[in-house]
Amino acid sequence: MTNLFSVFVSYLSLTLGYQIYRSAPEVGESAPFLSLLVFLTALLLLLVNLDVYPHSLRCLGWFGTVIIEEACVFFQFLISYFLMETLMIDFWFPLEEAVSNVPTKIADHLEEKWSNCGSICEALWSDNAKVAASYVMSSLLLLMVLHATKLIDSRKLAQGPSVFIDDIWVRVKCSLSRILQDLGLCSERRVKISDVSRKRERSDDSRDGNRSTNSNPSRNGFLKDYNYIRRRSRRRCR
Incomplete structure (x- = not known):
């Protein structure tokens, strides 16, 4: 939850125009601010799913755990702010400039x-073409991040738009329930492990019994004949 808080605060501060490490370069007038917001939203969703201290590293004990996980909100804020600011300045602004110049290059080539x-060249030379190219690029990045973070499943589009929309709705409800559980506003449904293990044992026993009886019919017939022969021999001895 501290990771979500720190990333969200850094997202808000960047959208308001505050920079800590470096000042942003001058951007052209045709660069839309909404496209930058879409890109920062994609970074927000991506950084929320990343851990500052991965679980694959060695545990630092209770003292280190308290410092990193509980009392290190400011440290997580600085790291998330550095990542978002660096990606915005060194990745998004050059990419947006290159993509925005694509319609102009196409018009020059034509x-x-x-x-x-x-009129085709005039439309490609206009600022609206640059803005549209920036929107397309930021939207594609957002869709890729949504698919990578499992918030949407673009493979459902092959089954139709209604299936895709229903899948998005189910995933949104699951994500909201998780956030509410992290905030303590929603109680988590608990299931006893003993009950689950008993059900599994019963199902496994029933499956094993069915397999043993059904898989070896010749063996069952052999046992019946053997018991019948033993009974006849006992009667003769008497």
Whole structure:
């Protein structure tokens, strides 16, 4: 929960225009702010699913655990802020500039081949084409992050849009229930381990019994004949 809080605070501070480590470079007027918000939202979802101290590393004991997991909210905030700010300055701004210049390059290439490209080249040279390219790029990054973090399953689109929307709704409800459980606003449903283990043992025993009786019919017939022969021999001895 501390990771979610620190990442969300760094997300809010970056959207408000505060920088700690470096100042953001000057961006062109055609760069939309909403596209930057979409990219920062994708970073928010990605960093929430990452741990500052991975479970694969050695445990530091109770003192280290308290420092890292409980009393290290400010440290997590600095790390998440550094990651979001660095990716925004060194990754998103150059990528957005390169993608926004793609329509202009296409228009220049068309003008070289066909001198009378007309309204098509003018539309590609306009600022609206640059804004649309930026929106497309940020939306694709957000969809990739949503699929990678298992918030959506794009493979459901092959089964139809209704199945895809129903799957999104189920995943949103599960995510909200987890967040409410972390906040302590919703009680978690608990199941006794003993009851589950008993049910599993009963099901396993019933399966094993059915397999043993059904899998070896010749052996069952042999046992019946053997018991019948033993009974006849006992009667003769008497």
